[in-house]
Amino acid sequence: MASGTLRLVLALLVHAVLGVSITHAQSDREEQHILVSMRMIGHQILLYSGDSSSRILPIEKVNDRYRIQFESAFEFDPQELSSMIDRLVKETKIANSYIVEVERCNTEQVVYSYEIGDSMTPDLMPCASRSQPKACYVLFITLLSKYNPLTAIYHPVAEKSDLSKNKEALPLTTTTESARVESKEADSSPKKPMSYSMIALPIGSIFAFVGLFVYFRKRNPHRPNGNDPDTFTIGNSRFDRKNMTLSFGKETIELSSKESDLLFLLHSNENKTLEREYILKIVWGDEGDYIGRTLDVFISKLRKKLEADSRVKIINIRGIGYKLIVN
Helix, strand or coil, X not given: CHHHHHHHHHHHHHHHHHHHHHHHHHHHHHHHHHHHHHHHHHHHHHXXXXXXXXXXXXXXXXXXXXXXXXXXXXXXXXXXXXXXXXHHHHHHCCCCEEEEEEEECXXXXXXXXXXXXXXXXXXXXXXXXXXXXXXXXXXXXXXXXCCXXXXXXXXXXXXHHHHHHHCXXXXXXXXXXXXXXXXXXXXXXXXXXXXXXXXXXXXXXXXXXXXXXXXXXXXXXXXXXXXXXXXXXXXXXXXXCCCCEEEECCEEEXXXXXXXXXXXXXHHCCCCEEEXXXXXXXXXXXXXXXXXXXXXXXXXXXXXXXXXXXXXXXXXXXXXXXXXXXX
């Protein structure tokens, strides 16, 4: 009996130790992912301000707030800033709700702040119309709840006139703390284990995939033949996705597989801006066989094949991505 009890105790102890080790390893991976995501946010902020050469200083975690510091001063539009941060938070899947605070470097005065929640109520962004002048700013982001794939599905970037349609933003009255505890780029606070995480993750991924599929199906592109779901009208041209051809008048041009995928993505988001990172992720995915200018090369090829149709243009949105315009 004693021997059986001892074996049971040892088995439970080993199970507990393995559980704690797995939880810590998972927490470390999550923290590294969050730090990389914060650097992406800082990089995009500089790109939006027209700065592609300045550095993002090391990300620090201060009292559960992630601090993003910049090498150079910049100016920002609150509405564009909030829309860009919201898109990246959802794209990187680091949180469902969070707080954003922008402080002046020298005075530590909060010049802009808001909170994003789980529900979606538009037009609650504080001071969304007042642009902030060029100055030294520090960005603080506090993650309030972890990402839940069952309730948070990524949508392509919205037009500027539609920025308030996809989020809830509540004004804050946060004041700057007088003292802060500095830490390295690692989360030292304990995290609760995620129950059934190995099951929840694939199920969440399936729901996210289904949500994206339904979203693109609801786009309902114009089709010349209602019985052919793979043929679309783009301006005066006819795009056959299945056979990878583009027809204008009596001329038919063959498309490569990537050209076809890229044209379908642009057409599905007609007259809307798509960011470079999003296009690369959807068209090339995790293939890893593309370089920085791959997208530009394929855009040039599509422009040449569409040049006969004066109603269709693919324009470059500087520092952001591309937009397919159909007149």
